[in-house]
Amino acid sequence: MAAKSISKRTEQKKIRILVAKPGLDGHDRGALVLCRAFRDAGMEVIYSGLLPTPEQVVRMAIDEDVDVVALSLLNGAHMTAFPRVAELLKEKGAGDIIIVGGGIIPPEDRKKLEKFGITGNFGPGTSLKEIIEHIESRVRKERR
Amino acid sequence: MLETQRSYWRVRLSEIGARNKARAVDQKAMKRLKENYRKWEEQILEPWLKSSPELDKDFQTPSNIKVGRVYTPLDIENFDPVRDAGLPGSFPYTRGVYPTMYRGKPWTMRMFSGFGTPEDTNKRLKYLINHGETGLSIAFDMPTLYGYDADSERAEGEVGKCGCNISSLKDMDILLNAVPLGDVSTSMTINAPAAILTAMYAAVGERQGVPLKKLRGTVQADMLKEYIAQKEWVYPPEAHMRIIRDMMLFCTKQMPQWNYVSVSGYHIREAGADAVQELAFTLADGFAYIDLGIEAGFKVEEFAPRISFFFNCCMNFFEEIAKFRAARRIWATVLKEKYGVTNPRALLLRFHTQTSGASLTWQQPTNNVVRTAIEALAAVLGGTQSLHTNSYDEAWALPTEEAVTIALRTQQIIAEETGVADTIDPLGGSYYLEWLTNEMEERAFSYFDKIESIGGVLAAVKAGYLQREIAETAYRTQKRAEEGKDIVVGVNKHVVEEEPPISTLKIDLKAQRRQVKRLKEVRKQRDNAKVAKALQELKNAYKNPDANSMYLILKAVKAYATLGEIVNVGREVFGEWTEPSLL
Numbered sequence: 150m151a152a153k154s155i156s157k158r159t160e161q162k163k164i165r166i167l168v169a170k171p172g173l174d175g176h177d178r179g180a181l182v183l184c185r186a187f188r189d190a191g192m193e194v195i196y197s198g199l200l201p202t203p204e205q206v207v208r209m210a211i212d213e214d215v216d217v218v219a220l221s222l223l224n225g226a227h228m229t230a231f232p233r234v235a236e237l238l239k240e241k242g243a244g245d246i247i248i249v250g251g252g253i254i255p256p257e258d259r260k261k262l263e264k265f266g267i268t269g270n271f272g273p274g275t276s277l278k279e280i281i282e283h284i285e286s287r288v289r290k291e292r293r
Numbered sequence: 294m295l296e297t298q299r300s301y302w303r304v305r306l307s308e309i310g311a312r313n314k315a316r317a318v319d320q321k322a323m324k325r326l327k328e329n330y331r332k333w334e335e336q337i338l339e340p341w342l343k344s345s346p347e348l349d350k351d352f353q354t355p356s357n358i359k360v361g362r363v364y365t366p367l368d369i370e371n372f373d374p375v376r377d378a379g380l381p382g383s384f385p386y387t388r389g390v391y392p393t394m395y396r397g398k399p400w401t402m403r404m405f406s407g408f409g410t411p412e413d414t415n416k417r418l419k420y421l422i423n424h425g426e427t428g429l430s431i432a433f434d435m436p437t438l439y440g441y442d443a444d445s446e447r448a449e450g451e452v453g454k455c456g457c458n459i460s461s462l463k464d465m466d467i468l469l470n471a472v473p474l475g476d477v478s479t480s481m482t483i484n485a486p487a488a489i490l491t492a493m494y495a496a497v498g499e500r501q502g503v504p505l506k507k508l509r510g511t512v513q514a515d516m517l518k519e520y521i522a523q524k525e526w527v528y529p530p531e532a533h534m535r536i537i538r539d540m541m542l543f544c545t546k547q548m549p550q551w552n553y554v555s556v557s558g559y560h561i562r563e564a565g566a567d568a569v570q571e572l573a574f575t576l577a578d579g580f581a582y583i584d585l586g587i588e589a590g591f592k593v594e595e596f597a598p599r600i601s602f603f604f605n606c607c608m609n610f611f612e613e614i615a616k617f618r619a620a621r622r623i624w625a626t627v628l629k630e631k632y633g634v635t636n637p638r639a640l641l642l643r644f645h646t647q648t649s650g651a652s653l654t655w656q657q658p659t660n661n662v663v664r665t666a667i668e669a670l671a672a673v674l675g676g677t678q679s680l681h682t683n684s685y686d687e688a689w690a691l692p693t694e695e696a697v698t699i700a701l702r703t704q705q706i707i708a709e710e711t712g713v714a715d716t717i718d719p720l721g722g723s724y725y726l727e728w729l730t731n732e733m734e735e736r737a738f739s740y741f742d743k744i745e746s747i748g749g750v751l752a753a754v755k756a757g758y759l760q761r762e763i764a765e766t767a768y769r770t771q772k773r774a775e776e777g778k779d780i781v782v783g784v785n786k787h788v789v790e791e792e793p794p795i796s797t798l799k800i801d802l803k804a805q806r807r808q809v810k811r812l813k814e815v816r817k818q819r820d821n822a823k824v825a826k827a828l829q830e831l832k833n834a835y836k837n838p839d840a841n842s843m844y845l846i847l848k849a850v851k852a853y854a855t856l857g858e859i860v861n862v863g864r865e866v867f868g869e870w871t872e873p874s875l876l
Contacts, residue, residue, distance in 0.1 A: 173435035173451055175524025177875075178565045180653075181764040182771050184876055197874055199524050200439070201449070224435050225690075225800065229450025256796065273655040273688050274784045276775050287810065 164288050166217040169197035169206040171234055179251065183219060186277040188286075189207065201259040203233040211243050216288055222252040234252070235265040238240070247287050301631050302745050303726070306738040313731050315371035338362075340732055354612040355770070355779070356567040358732055363422060364724035372727055377622070381717045386621040387730065388675040388718035390641040395714035399427075401679035402704045403480060404456035405647065407432030407457035408691045409804040411468035414457035418472060419817075420694065424701060428679060429472070429510075430480040430540035432456035433490075438525045440486045440860030443808035453804030455691070456482075461815045461855045466500070476504040479510035480555070480645070480679075481772040485527040487514035489859050490539045492847040495548065502521030510847055511601060511645075514540065515831020518580040520754040521762060523560035524872070527860055530751055532867035535841060537582075538589045545596060552601045554582050555645065562605035563651050568616045569733055571605060576623055580741075581750040583632060594636040597628060602644035606672040608652050608664060614720060615729035620644070623734055646672035647681040653688040657783035658795055661685035664871040666703050666846035673707055674720055680704055690797035764875055812855065819853035827852045828862050835866040 168184050170177065175200060187194045195213050197206055210218050218238075220231050231250050238246055249269035250262055259270040269283050317323045352360040361368070372378075379385050380822045382392030391397065404421050407414045418429055431438055433456040436448035441475045442460045444451045452458045459465055472479075474497065483490045492511050516533040519526045526533065537554065544551045558566075558575030566574065578704050580602065586596045602620070624642035628634040648668035653661045662685045669682050682700040684692030692700070720726050747753045754760070773779040827849040834840040849859050 173441070173447060175438045175519075176564075177524060178563070178764075178767050181875060182565070182768050185764070186771075188876075194876065196874075198874075224451060225454035226435070226450040226671060253689070269421045274781070276774065276785075277771060 394583040403428040442857030522564035528867040597639035
């Protein structure tokens with residue numbers, strides 16, 4: 150409920166967000182929960198479905214003109230797949246799209262991912278509120 | 294046909310409802326109980342509540358079953374110890390599938406393990422055998438599960454991360470090196486490429502001089518739950534179901550001790566389902582495999598004993614135990630009534646249990662030792678045939694050797710120190726547990742009826758119904774935790790600020806490099822013309838719905854066709870599956 154009031158305070162324009170799982174990973178519980186939570190927080194949600202390649206994720210992000218790409222992986226391949234998405238977005242001239250991550254991400258990997266501009270990198274047990282606030286705050290900064 | 298099937302679930306549902314509401318035979322005794330209960334409420338409970346109110350207005354299980362203050366015979370007035378519980382090893386098997394249970398043989402301690410290269414996993418398997426493990430259980434990495442070779446572009450960064458990588462027969466040979474396949478039983482958690490891995494196992498067995506008839510083990514091969522929950526598919530459902538049929542036919546003739554389908558609720562639960570949904574969707578899948586077997590021309594009596602089950606065990610202690618008891622009773626009853634089975638061996642719901650991965654917390658990870666112990670105890674009190682206990686560090690990574698050892702020791706302590714295995718179904722007859730068993734059974738039948746009205750499990754999967762049911766429950770569970778309605782110690786209560794990092798198992802990219810190198814050697818050394826011929830024959834078999842593809846998969850495997858090459862033949866013939874929208 151708190152999440153809703155925060156999103157009202159954000160910009161007029163709704164946040165468009167792509168929830169994506171760039172890899173061989175069927176663990177979609179978290180991604181599907183986030184889709185519902187982002188929707189209830191007033192965002193426009195696009196879900197990649199399962200098993201897209203980083204290339205496909207980037208194409209979707211550009212075609213759908215999203216503000217944010219939220220990446221989720223629980224298969225240990227985040228250090229390969231997440232930076233690849235960041236690099237490809239830059240290559241395609243879409244470096245302004247915000248990237249956040251989550252999954253089974255050890256603390257030492259978080260710092261490395263931040264160097265690619267991928268923030269959040271939330272682990273299990275993170276509250277939806279914390280994730281939504283993080284995204285909204287990054288969008289606010291970007292739109293300023 | 295459909296009409297009579299639908300009416301079975303409906304009729305049975307109303308019978309169960311009537312039983313659960315029915316009055317007792319001995320009305321005099323019940324009257325005394327009622328009087329006693331009324332007096333207790335008036336004279337003892339109410340004055341107490343005035344000064345000490347309860348913590349909550351309502352108590353409920355995670356499946357939204359309202360839990361009463363205390364249970365008495367009044368809650369199971371019509372409970373019939375013969376009809377509803379029976380005795381161990383006798384219909385309806387509520388109390389256990391065997392007459393002596395753990396007094397005769399402890400459950401199999403089967404630790405699910407696999408990481409990195411086949412060499413890494415082989416070492417871990419031997420470590421576990423040396424520490425008293427009694428059955429093998431192998432985990433494969435994502436490329437293997439999705440049917441990609443280690444050198445595929447899609448495998449980049451994923452080789453060996455979540456399990457052991459197997460790209461060809463050469464890898465399987467190394468994985469099972471010096472493991473006596475004639476003596477151990479091996480469970481392989483593999484689904485879309487299950488037929489290929491079974492063929493590889495058979496080929497290694499033959500090399501060790503073990504006849505196929507003597508190979509014992511299980512492949513999961515439960516594709517229905519892949520579409521519902523775990524989402525590790527390659528082809529559309531019909532194609533996978535046909536390959537399972539071929540494997541069933543092959544195994545019945547050639548590998549009679551091989552359990553070719555392990556109907557799995559574990560992943561349904563981990564994906565977010567509650568205990569009732571796990572029970573209902575898993576058994577619905579089980580009945581769908583029975584239907585598949587009948588369609589393939591089998592007699593239920595003959596193939597049902599080769600179907601086993603795999604359940605989750607989560608934190609709500611009694612709900613989990615009730616789930617296992619209800620599962621046995623439902624399976625035996627439906628097989629007997631709906632499918633006309635008379636052979637008692639074909640009525641037994643035998644199952645493996647894994648403690649819940651989703652219940653493990655990233656925060657204060659050593660608390661997970663306690664969670665796993667409680668879940669393992671529930672599985673044992675629920676009468677499991679084999680058990681995997683999770684390691685405390687698994688919310689972080691694949692487990693270290695130290696963490697796995699504690700997990701195995703947890704089972705050994707339950708088996709050898711607590712005495713809970715000395716008598717069978719020690720909680721049977723508990724007013725609460727019997728009531729809860731009835732309640733879960735009724736709710737499961739209500740789902741069976743609903744699934745049937747959609748047109749069966751496959752139709753329900755294609756419509757996205759089962760997937761959405763699970764996703765909605767997962768979202769509800771998450772919200773309940775955030776609102777503080779469900780407590781997770783260390784996560785939303787008793788939280789500490791800083792966590793000391795634990796040391797976890799690291800899998801680096803070396804595993805991928807080693808696997809790619811070996812694959813190159815395999816491709817160079819094998820007879821490529823022979824491989825091409827085997828793959829072409831498999832393609833022809835796939836195109837002919839009446840052919841049995843399993844024999845040709847075995848031939849291709851033995852010619853060192855790789856996993857990816859074999860799976861690709863099916864990709865060309867059947868195409869790939871795209872899930873319906875779940876939002």
